[in-house]
Amino acid sequence: xxxxxxxxxxxxxxxxxxxxxxxxxxxxxxxxxxxxxxxxxxxxxxxxxxxxxxxxxxxxxxxxxxxxxxxxxxxxxxxxxxxxxxxxxxxxxxxxxxxxxxxxxxxxxxxxxxxxxxxxxxxxxxxxxxxxxxxxxxxxxxxxxxxxxxxxxxxxxxxxxxxxxxxxxxxxxxxxxxxxxxxxxxxxxxxxxxxxxxxxxxxxxxxxxxxxxxxxxxxxxxxxxxxxxxxxxxxxxxxxxxxxxxxxxxxxxxxxxxxxxxxxxxxxxxxxxxxxxxxxxxxxxxxxxxxxxxxxx
Amino acid sequence: xxxxxxxxxxxxxxxxxxxxxxxxxxxxxxxxxxxxxxxxxxxxxxxxxxxxxxxxxxxxxxxxxxxxxxxxxxxxxxxxxxxxxxxxxxxxxxxxxxxxxxxxxxxxxxxxxxxxxxxxxxxxxxxxxxxxxxxxxxxxxxxxxxxxxxxxxxxxxxxxxxxxxxxxxxxxxxxxxxxxxxxxxxxxxxxxxxxxxxxxxxxxxxxxxxxxxxxxxxxxxxxxxxxxxxxxxxxxxxxxxx
Amino acid sequence: xxxxxxxxxxxxxxxxxxxxxxxxxxxxxxxxxxxxxxxxxxxxxxxxxxxxxxxxxxxxxxxxxxxxxxxxxxxxxxxxxxxxxxxxxxxxxxxxxxxxxxxxxxxxxxxxxxxxxxxxxxxxxxxxxxxxxxxxxxxxxxxxxxxxxxxxxxxxxxxxxxxxxxxxxxxxxxxxxxxxxxxxxxxxxxxxxxxxxxxxxxxxxxxxxxxxxxxxxxx
Numbered sequence: 001x002x003x004x005x006x007x008x009x010x011x012x013x014x015x016x017x018x019x020x021x022x023x024x025x026x027x028x029x030x031x032x033x034x035x036x037x038x039x040x041x042x043x044x045x046x047x048x049x050x051x052x053x054x055x056x057x058x059x060x061x062x063x064x065x066x067x068x069x070x071x072x073x074x075x076x077x078x079x080x081x082x083x084x085x086x087x088x089x090x091x092x093x094x095x096x097x098x099x100x101x102x103x104x105x106x107x108x109x110x111x112x113x114x115x116x117x118x119x120x121x122x123x124x125x126x127x128x129x130x131x132x133x134x135x136x137x138x139x140x141x142x143x144x145x146x147x148x149x150x151x152x153x154x155x156x157x158x159x160x161x162x163x164x165x166x167x168x169x170x171x172x173x174x175x176x177x178x179x180x181x182x183x184x185x186x187x188x189x190x191x192x193x194x195x196x197x198x199x200x201x202x203x204x205x206x207x208x209x210x211x212x213x214x215x216x217x218x219x220x221x222x223x224x225x226x227x228x229x230x231x232x233x234x235x236x237x238x239x240x241x242x243x244x245x246x247x248x249x250x251x252x253x254x255x256x257x258x259x260x261x262x263x264x265x266x267x268x269x270x271x272x273x274x275x276x277x278x279x280x281x282x283x284x285x286x287x288x289x290x291x292x293x294x295x296x297x
Numbered sequence: 298x299x300x301x302x303x304x305x306x307x308x309x310x311x312x313x314x315x316x317x318x319x320x321x322x323x324x325x326x327x328x329x330x331x332x333x334x335x336x337x338x339x340x341x342x343x344x345x346x347x348x349x350x351x352x353x354x355x356x357x358x359x360x361x362x363x364x365x366x367x368x369x370x371x372x373x374x375x376x377x378x379x380x381x382x383x384x385x386x387x388x389x390x391x392x393x394x395x396x397x398x399x400x401x402x403x404x405x406x407x408x409x410x411x412x413x414x415x416x417x418x419x420x421x422x423x424x425x426x427x428x429x430x431x432x433x434x435x436x437x438x439x440x441x442x443x444x445x446x447x448x449x450x451x452x453x454x455x456x457x458x459x460x461x462x463x464x465x466x467x468x469x470x471x472x473x474x475x476x477x478x479x480x481x482x483x484x485x486x487x488x489x490x491x492x493x494x495x496x497x498x499x500x501x502x503x504x505x506x507x508x509x510x511x512x513x514x515x516x517x518x519x520x521x522x523x524x525x526x527x528x529x530x531x532x533x534x535x536x537x538x539x
Numbered sequence: 540x541x542x543x544x545x546x547x548x549x550x551x552x553x554x555x556x557x558x559x560x561x562x563x564x565x566x567x568x569x570x571x572x573x574x575x576x577x578x579x580x581x582x583x584x585x586x587x588x589x590x591x592x593x594x595x596x597x598x599x600x601x602x603x604x605x606x607x608x609x610x611x612x613x614x615x616x617x618x619x620x621x622x623x624x625x626x627x628x629x630x631x632x633x634x635x636x637x638x639x640x641x642x643x644x645x646x647x648x649x650x651x652x653x654x655x656x657x658x659x660x661x662x663x664x665x666x667x668x669x670x671x672x673x674x675x676x677x678x679x680x681x682x683x684x685x686x687x688x689x690x691x692x693x694x695x696x697x698x699x700x701x702x703x704x705x706x707x708x709x710x711x712x713x714x715x716x717x718x719x720x721x722x723x724x725x726x727x728x729x730x731x732x733x734x735x736x737x738x739x740x741x742x743x744x745x746x747x748x749x750x751x752x753x754x755x756x757x758x
Contacts, residue, residue, distance in 0.1 A: 095418055131424050141419035145437045145514035154433060155423040189521025207423065356743075360736040362697040365711055369732050372724035378541065452603070459605035463704070470607060477611075483619055487612040491604045498603040 044107040046071040046211050046243040047092055052101035054087055054267075061087050063267040064101070071106075071210070072241040076254040076275075079264030080290060085247040088264075089213045092245065094130045105129055105211070134209030138216040140196045142188040142203070148175065149184040152203050159207065174202040178232050194225030198232055205236075211243040212236070218250055226250070233257065251294055255279050263287045300485045307476045314472035315493050321386065321468065322455040322497065325393035329454060330447065332398020337405025338431075351402065358399035364460045367392045371464045389461040397454045401447055408443035409435060441514040448505025452498045459494075469493055547726040550717045554730055557710035558738070564631055564709060565696040571635025572695060573688060576642025581672070583643070584650050594643075601640040606701050609633050614705045630702040638695045645687045649680035689746040693739065700735070710734060 047069040054062040061084045069075050077085045090096045092103060094110060097120075102111050110129045113119040121129075143151050152171035156162040162170065175181045178198040188196050197217055204212060214233065218226040230253050237244050237257050248254055254261060255275040262272040263284065271284045282288050339351035358366075370392055375382040383391065412435050420430035462471035473490040477483055509515055583594045601609070613629050624632075653676055661671040681688075700711040714731035718724035 093422055095421060127424065133422070135418075135422040137415060137418065139415055141413075141415040143416070143419070143434055143438075145441075145512075145517045154429075155425060158426065158429045158433075159424045187517040187520045189517055204422070356740075357736070360697075360739045361732050362700045362735070364700045364703070365697075365728075365732050365735055368711070368715070368724075369728045372718060373728040376723070376725035456603075456605040459607045460701075462607075470605070470611075473608070474611065477615060483612075483616045487608060487616060490608050491600070491612070494605055494608060495600070495603040 043070060045069055045104070046073070046106060047245065048102075048104040048107075049088070049092075050102040050104065052088075052091065052098045052103060054084070054091060054096070055099045061267050062091075062098070065268060067262060067269065067272075069211075069243060069245060071243050073259045074237045074244040074246065074257055075260045075262060076246045076248060076258040077262050077264050078248070078251070078254060078290070079270070080293075083264045084267040085264050086215055089135065089215050089245060089247060092211075093133055093135045093213055094126055105132055131207070132210045133213060134204035134207060134211070135213040135215065136197070136200050136204050136217050138220050140188070140193075140200045140220075142196055142200055144188050146187075147184070148180070148186055148188065148191070148199050151188070151199065152206050155203070156206050170206055171202075174206050175199070177205075178202045179228075192225055193221045194228045197221065197225075197229045201229070201232055201236075209242070211245065214244065214246045214248070216247050216249065218248065249294070251279070251291070263290065265290070300482055303480045303482050304476065304485065304489070307472070307480070310472045311469065311476065311489070311493075314467060314469040315497075317467060318455075318458050318469040318493075319497060321389055321393070321458045321461060321466070322501070324390045325397060325454050325458065326451045326501070328390060328394025329397030329401050329450070332394055333401025333405050333447070336398060336402035337409065340402055340406040341409040355399045355402050358395050363392060363396050363457050364463070366396060367460055367464060385461065385464040385466045388464065389458070389466055393454060393457060396457075397450060400450055404443055404446045404450065405439070408439035408441075408446070411442050412438045437513050440512055441509075441518075444505060444509045444512060448502060448509070451501050451505060455497050455501050456494065543723065543726060546721070546723060547730060550714075550727055550730070553713045553717060554710060554727070554734060557708060557713035557731070558734055560707065561696070561699050561709045561738075564627075564634065564699045564702060564707070565692070567631045568635040568638065568695055568699070569692045571632065572638035572642050572691065575635060575639030577646055577677075579639060579643035580646030580650060583647065598640045598643060601637050606634070606637055606698060607704055609637065610701065610705055626702075626705045626707045630699075630705060630707045634695060634698065634702070638691055641691050642688055645684050645691070646680060649684045650676070652683065653679055686746065686750050689742075689749065693742050693746070696742070697735065697739065 045068040047067075049065050049067045052062050052065045053060070065084070065088065067075070067088075077088060079085055087096070091098050092105075098111060102109050102117060104110070108129055109115075109117075109121065110126050111117075111121060113121045113125070142148075143154070146154070149168060149171055152174060153162075153164070153167035156167040156170055157164065160167075172181060172184060175184055178201055180195060180198055180202070183191060183195065183199070188199070191199065201217075217233075218229055221229065230250065233244075233246075234253075234257050236242060246254070246258070258275045260272060261275045261278040263270045263278060263282070263286070265286050271278060271282060271287045277283075278287065279291065282291060336351045336355055339347045340355070342348060367389060370383065370388045371385060374380045416434055416438065417430065420434050425434070458468060459470045461468050462474065465471075469490060473486055477486045480486070579594055579598070583591050586594075610630065610633050613633050614626065617624065617629070657675065657679070658671075661675050666675070699709050702709050703712040703715060706712065710731050714727035718727040
C-alpha cells in the first residue's frame with residue numbers, strides 16, 4: 001500500500017498555536033474564551049460566526065449561530081443531516097451569503113463593509129478576504145478534463161501568478177505530501193475515490209490557506225478508502241498550524257483529532273466542548289440521542 | 298445520347314457548384330459557432346437583462362425560416378435608406394450564421410448548464426477569476442456535450458445552404474437546376490445532387506466527430522475505466538485486499 | 540425608398556391568402572408527418588430485419604438531402620414516370636415525408652424508452668397485441684414526446700416557405716410575386732416576415748400548455 005502512506009507534512013514556520021482544553025465552559029453558544037495559558041494578549045479568532053442566520057425561502061437553516069474558532073484550532077461540527085452544518089462551511093467560504101448576522105475572518109468581516117453592519121461588502125472585496133480559506137468537498141470536485149498536475153497548477157498560475165515550472169514544482173511537492181506524487185500525470189477518472197479526495201486536499205493546500213474547511217470529505221467514499229484520507233487530515237492537523245473546520249460523520253476520527261466538538265441541530269449549536277466531554281459525557285439530551293443513533297460510535 | 302455523355306460537359310460546373318456550397322457551408326458553420334457561443338453564454342449567464350435580450354434575439358431569429366430571412370436581407374434591406382446592399386454570398390453566410398447561431402445558442406446554453414455546480418464551487422474556493430473559470434474549467438467540460446449536438450446542427454446548416462440558389466449564388470443546386478433544364482435528365486441530375494449533399498453531410502458529421510475526439514474531456518474519459526464493479530474490484534486489488 | 544403604407548395595405552389580402560395556404564399545408568403535411576412517422580417507427584420496431592434496414596436508409600437519406608432537392612426531384616421527375624400531381628400535392632407529400640422521417644426518430648427513441656416491465660406486464664395480463672399497442676404503449680410514447688413532436692411541426696410550418704420553389708402560393712410566394720410585380724420588395728417581405736413571426740410565437744406557448752396538460756398524468 002505504498003501509495004496510500006502519506007508522509008509527514010513539514011513543520012510550520014511559526015510555533016503552532018495549539019488550543020489547550022477549551023476550559024470548562026458550561027453554557028453552549030458562548031464564544032470561546034481565551035484558554036488559560038496564553039500570554040495576556042487577546043488572539044483574534046480565525047473564524048467568527050456572529051449570530052448568523054440563513055433562510056432559504058421559508059426554511060430557516062441557521063438560527064442565530066454563533067461560534068468562534070481560534071487560529072490553529074481544529075473544530076468539528078457533528079449532528080443529524082439537514083441540521084445546517086454544510087451551510088456553515090458554505091457561508092464561511094462565501095458560496096452563499098447569510099441572511100443575517102456577521103462572519104469575520106481574522107477579525108475582518110466578509111459580509112459587511114462597515115462595522116455597524118449596514119453596507120454589504122462588495123463581492124470582489126469579499127472574495128479577496130476569503131483567500132485565506134480553502135475547502136474540500138464531499139464529491140471532490142476535481143476538474144475531470146485535466147490531469148492531476150494541471151488540477152493543482154491552475155490556481156497557483158492564474159491566482160498567484162506563478163510560472164509554469166514554479167507551479168509544477170509546488171504541485172509536485174503537495175502531491176508528495178499526500179502520497180500521490182506518482183499520479184501527477186493521471187486523470188481524476190483513473191483514480192480511486194480516496195486518491196481523488198487526497199488530490200483535492202493537496203489542491204486546496206497549494207494556495208496555502210490559513211483556514212481549511214472539510215465538508216464531509218469521506219461521506220462519498222467506499223469504506224476501505226476512508227482511512228487513507230483521514231490519515232492525511234490527521235497529519236495536517238497535528239503537524240501544521242492551519243485552522244480546520246470539519247463537518248463529518250466519522251465520530252471516532254472526530255474524537256481523535258478535534259480540539260473542540262460542536263453538536264449541531266436545527267440550525268443552532270446544541271452543545272460544544274472538548275471531544276472527551278461531548279462524546280463521553282454529553283450534557284444535552286439531544287446530543288445523547290444523536291450519539292446513540294450513530295451506529296459506529 | 299447516354300446519361301454520362303449528356304452530363305459530361307457539365308461536370309466541371311457541378312464541381313464548381315459543389316465547391317461553392319462547401320465554402321458557404323464552412324463559413325456559415327464557423328459563423329454560427331461564433332454567434333452561438335456569444336448568445337449561449339449570455340443566455341446561461343447571471344446578468345438578467347443580458348439573458349432576456351439574448352433570449353429575445355434567439356426567438357426572433359428562430360421565428361422565421363432561413364429562406365424568408367435571406368430574401369429580406371437580399372431584396373428588402375437595400376430598399377431602406379442607408380442600408381447596405383450585400384453581395385449574395387455575404388448575405389447568405391450572414392443569414393445562415395445568425396440563424397444557425399440562434400439554434401446553436403440553445404445548445405451552448407444547455408451544455409454550460411449541464412456542468413455540475415460543484416465545479417463552479419471548486420473554482421470559487423480556489424479564487425479563480427471568472428474568466429479563467431469559464432475558459433479553463435466550465436467551457437471545456439461543456440464542450441463534451443456541445444460539440445456532438447452542434448455537429449448535428451452543422452449537418453443541417455450544410456443542407457440549408459441550398460436556399461442560396463434563389464439569390465443567384467452559383468452553388469450546387471443552382472447548377473443542378475441549370476443542367477436539368479439544359480439536358481432534361483431530371484432523375485440522374487437530382488440523384489447526383491442528392492449524392493453530393495449526402496457526401497457533404499457525411500464529411501461535416503465526420504469532421505465534428507474528429508473534433509469531439511480531440512477534446513480534453515474526451516481524452517480524459519477514454520483513460521478512465523468503465524464505472525461500476527470492475528473499477529471497484531480494481532481499487533481493491535490495488536490495495537491488496539482482493 | 541421608404542415605407543409605403545398604402546401599398547402595404549394593398550397587398551395585405553394576397554399575403555393573408557398566403558397565410559391561409561401556409562396553414563393548410565402545415566396541417567396536411569403535419570398530419571402526414573405525425574402518422575407516417577408513427578407507422579415507420581412501428582414497422583421498424585416490429586417488422587423483419589430487411590424492412591428495418593430499408594427504413595433506416597430512407598430516413599438517413601431524407602435527413603441528409605436538402606428539402607429543396609427532394610422537392611425539385613419530385614416535381615420535375617414524376618412527370619417522367621407518368622404522374623402529374625399538382626404542385627400543392629407534391630409539396631404537401633414531400634414535406635410530410637421528410638418530417639415523417641424526423642418524427643419516426645422521435646417515436647423510435649420513445650419506443651426504446653418504454654421499460655421492459657411494461658411489455659412484460661401487458662403480456663402477463665394476456666392483452667392482445669393490438670390492445671397492448673393502442674392502449675398501453677402508444678399513449679405512453681406519445682405523452683412523453685409531445686414536446687419533441689410539436690417542435691418538429693413548428694419547424695415544418697416554417698419550412699413551408701420552401702414550397703415557393705415549385706410555385707405553391709404560400710405566404711412567401713405571394714410576397715415574392717407582389718414584390719416582383721411592383722418592384723417594391725420592402726413591404727411584402729417585411730410584412731411576410733412579421734406574419735411568419737407572429738404566427739410562430741403563440742405556437743411556442745401552445746406547445747408548452749399542451750405538454751403540461753398531457754404530462755399531468757405524472758411523468
